[in-house]
Amino acid sequence: MTAQSSGRGRLILESMTRLGESLAGVIHVESVVAHLVVTINELFEPDGLTIALSEPEHINPRIVEAVGPPHLVPPTTVWDAFRAHGVLSEDPAHAALIMANWANPPKAWMGAPITADRHKLGLVFLARNGPELFTATDLAVLRPVLAQTAIALVNSHLLSLLEAGKQEWEQTVDAVPDAFCIVGREGEVRRANRAFADLVHTPVEEVVGRRWEELVPDGAKQAIARALAYPSAEEQHEVKLGGRLFGTRAHPIGRRSDRYVLVLEDQTDKRSLQDQIAQSAKMSAIGQLIAGIAHDLNNPLASVAGFAEYLVQTGEDIPPRIVEPLRAIHQDAERASNIVKNLLTFARAQQGGRRPLAIGKVLDVTLMLLNNQLLAYHVQTKVRIDNDLPHVEGNATQLQQVFVNVITNAAQAIHSSGLGSTIFITAERWLDGLAVTVENDGPSIPEEVADRVFEAFFTTKPEGEGTGLGLSICHGIVTEHGGKIYLLDEPIQARSGCAFRIELPGSDSPFLAPTITPQEPQGLRVLVVDDEPHILHYMRAALEDWGHSVTVASDGREAMHIITNESFDVIITDLRMPRVGGKEFFEILAQRRPEAAQQVVFCTGDTVDTDTLSFLENVNRPHIKKPFSLGELRAVLSEAAGEHSHR
Numbered sequence: 216m217t218a219q220s221s222g223r224g225r226l227i228l229e230s231m232t233r234l235g236e237s238l239a240g241v242i243h244v245e246s247v248v249a250h251l252v253v254t255i256n257e258l259f260e261p262d263g264l265t266i267a268l269s270e271p272e273h274i275n276p277r278i279v280e281a282v283g284p285p286h287l288v289p290p291t292t293v294w295d296a297f298r299a300h301g302v303l304s305e306d307p308a309h310a311a312l313i314m315a316n317w318a319n320p321p322k323a324w325m326g327a328p329i330t331a332d333r334h335k336l337g338l339v340f341l342a343r344n345g346p347e348l349f350t351a352t353d354l355a356v357l358r359p360v361l362a363q364t365a366i367a368l369v370n371s372h373l374l375s376l377l378e379a380g381k382q383e384w385e386q387t388v389d390a391v392p393d394a395f396c397i398v399g400r401e402g403e404v405r406r407a408n409r410a411f412a413d414l415v416h417t418p419v420e421e422v423v424g425r426r427w428e429e430l431v432p433d434g435a436k437q438a439i440a441r442a443l444a445y446p447s448a449e450e451q452h453e454v455k456l457g458g459r460l461f462g463t464r465a466h467p468i469g470r471r472s473d474r475y476v477l478v479l480e481d482q483t484d485k486r487s488l489q490d491q492i493a494q495s496a497k498m499s500a501i502g503q504l505i506a507g508i509a510h511d512l513n514n515p516l517a518s519v520a521g522f523a524e525y526l527v528q529t530g531e532d533i534p535p536r537i538v539e540p541l542r543a544i545h546q547d548a549e550r551a552s553n554i555v556k557n558l559l560t561f562a563r564a565q566q567g568g569r570r571p572l573a574i575g576k577v578l579d580v581t582l583m584l585l586n587n588q589l590l591a592y593h594v595q596t597k598v599r600i601d602n603d604l605p606h607v608e609g610n611a612t613q614l615q616q617v618f619v620n621v622i623t624n625a626a627q628a629i630h631s632s633g634l635g636s637t638i639f640i641t642a643e644r645w646l647d648g649l650a651v652t653v654e655n656d657g658p659s660i661p662e663e664v665a666d667r668v669f670e671a672f673f674t675t676k677p678e679g680e681g682t683g684l685g686l687s688i689c690h691g692i693v694t695e696h697g698g699k700i701y702l703l704d705e706p707i708q709a710r711s712g713c714a715f716r717i718e719l720p721g722s723d724s725p726f727l728a729p730t731i732t733p734q735e736p737q738g739l740r741v742l743v744v745d746d747e748p749h750i751l752h753y754m755r756a757a758l759e760d761w762g763h764s765v766t767v768a769s770d771g772r773e774a775m776h777i778i779t780n781e782s783f784d785v786i787i788t789d790l791r792m793p794r795v796g797g798k799e800f801f802e803i804l805a806q807r808r809p810e811a812a813q814q815v816v817f818c819t820g821d822t823v824d825t826d827t828l829s830f831l832e833n834v835n836r837p838h839i840k841k842p843f844s845l846g847e848l849r850a851v852l853s854e855a856a857g858e859h860s861h862r
Contacts, residue, residue: 392410650716700716817836
């Protein structure tokens with residue numbers, strides 16, 4: 216063996232060793248190719264080196280590396296022949312193949328496939344301009360180099376598939392609306408989806424490794440502990456988190472049962488629907504009973520009221536001192552009769568006569584009727600009624616019944632418990648209507664009872680002192696008036712006790728005092744964002760008819776794209792839209808274009824949802840309620856344009 220051949224052998228061995236060591240920790244295809252280029256240049260010193268890798272979506276391999284002058288890169292026809300024969304060397308058959316497919320081939324060439332398990336992963340082509348030819352020994356050296364490369368490429372492909380599978384799994388579990396996590400033997404969270412992280416208000420990357428007891432509030436720990444202690448696919452344990460009701464259950468993983476999948480399914484809407492169905496069935500079942508009771512009560516009430524009125528109007532010999540008591544008897548008999556009628560109305564879902572009402576007068580009459588009872592209970596009232604309240608379209612007797620029931624309940628609670636002494640009554644503006652809050656500084660309502668206060672026949676009073684129908688009837692009356700009645704979490708004015716809030720929409724009757732229409736702006740640039748094509752059409756036609764320039768978008772995402780290229784004087788956006796709704800759109804706008812956020816007008820048909828109301832109050836932007844008139848649209852446009860002109 217000559218010194219030259221011995222040195223060549225050492226070079227080959229060292230290069231192969233370095234390549235193997237270099238490829239051992241490589242996971243990216245680009246790095247594999249880079250190490251291959253270094254090794255080939257060390258071993259063969261070609262003038263041109265072309266590496267192509269196969270891709271499923273392409274017929275020909277894709278060139279990923281081309282070293283040397285362009286004329287040494289094989290044309291497509293050579294790649295086709297290369298792919299068909301597998302090896303290119305300088306034997307006569309391959310030379311003829313090269314000459315047939317390459318107009319000006321290099322003087323020396325050599326090529327071989329990168330193969331794994333009979334699958335061609337790629338092709339490598341070496342070329343020289345000089346007289347030194349590639350030999351069969353060179354080809355024999357090149358093949359193990361490419362074999363090592365093939366192993367690295369397969370590993371890289373497998374790691375890519377593993378990473379893609381991991382990402383796909385994470386995206387899949389994050390798309391599941393139910394919150395779930397994997398809990399280990401010691402109670403540690405080993406994996407969780409985004410819904411679970413959001414539920415416990417912890418970034419998803421910080422959930423893993425912590426014990427589940429550290430993540431959930433104290434009120435939920437007992438139910439979750441029971442679920443983990445007695446895992447079952449059928450049995451659920453109820454838990455409250457963030458004001459929502461969840462059914463939680465655990466599923467063991469594997470036979471060892473040292474890991475569990477803990478699932479928390481939001482059942483708030485389902486339970487609400489079940490409660491509504493149960494309430495509807497209950498009301499249907501007692502409808503005939505109420506009708507019978509009403510009939511039996513109306514007969515004596517009719518005679519009491521009739522005689523009282525007769526005596527007052529015709530009894531000239533009646534002593535003056537009993538005239539007022541007779542009138543009180545007549546009024547209370549009529550009120551009782553109306554209450555019975557309201558029971559029928561509630562049971563049969565019928566509406567009474569409506570007219571525009573001043574809620575202040577309804578409250579005054581109510582307090583006048585309850586005056587003696589409040590004095591007997593030693594309860595005082597503090598009343599604040601705002602002067603600019605809108606009228607409501609309602610039945611005076613029905614609304615009076617609501618206020619009588621809520622105020623009487625508060626007075627009875629104070630009297631029976633010996634706690635507190637005052638009922639606070641506030642009437643104030645609320646969106647396009649008004650809200651009446653009745654609160655007391657007496658006892659509070661326990662949390663376990665709060666969810667049932669409007670349930671028919673449910674009462675906390677001793678047997679014989681309450682029917683459990685009062686608040687249920689109030690709920691029906693307020694709902695029939697298009698409003699909402701609910702129990703506040705805590706009183707506003709009183710330090711303790713409980714508070715009920717009654718929200719009613721304003722009257723659309725022309726009887727209301729006309730508003731002064733501001734001077735109409737001209738030539739505004741208006742962006743309208745709504746997912747209803749008919750609304751976009753209607754608003755665009757109206758606004759353009761008034762001389763404004765109008766652009767429309769179907770949701771917040773499209774609107775943000777438009778705003779990046781254009782500016783507007785007014786932006787009218789719906790609140791509820793698919794993909795990016797009005798709320799999210801406004802929040803993004805406030806971050807990226809705060810000046811544009813001050814041009815937003817909200818348009819919504821959802822003005823009773825608590826979250827919607829809270830959002831509109833917090834952002835303090837103009838809004839109009841669907842369906843709206845053209846006059847309302849003109850007014851809010853003028854308001855928004857006026858704000859813009861004063862900035």
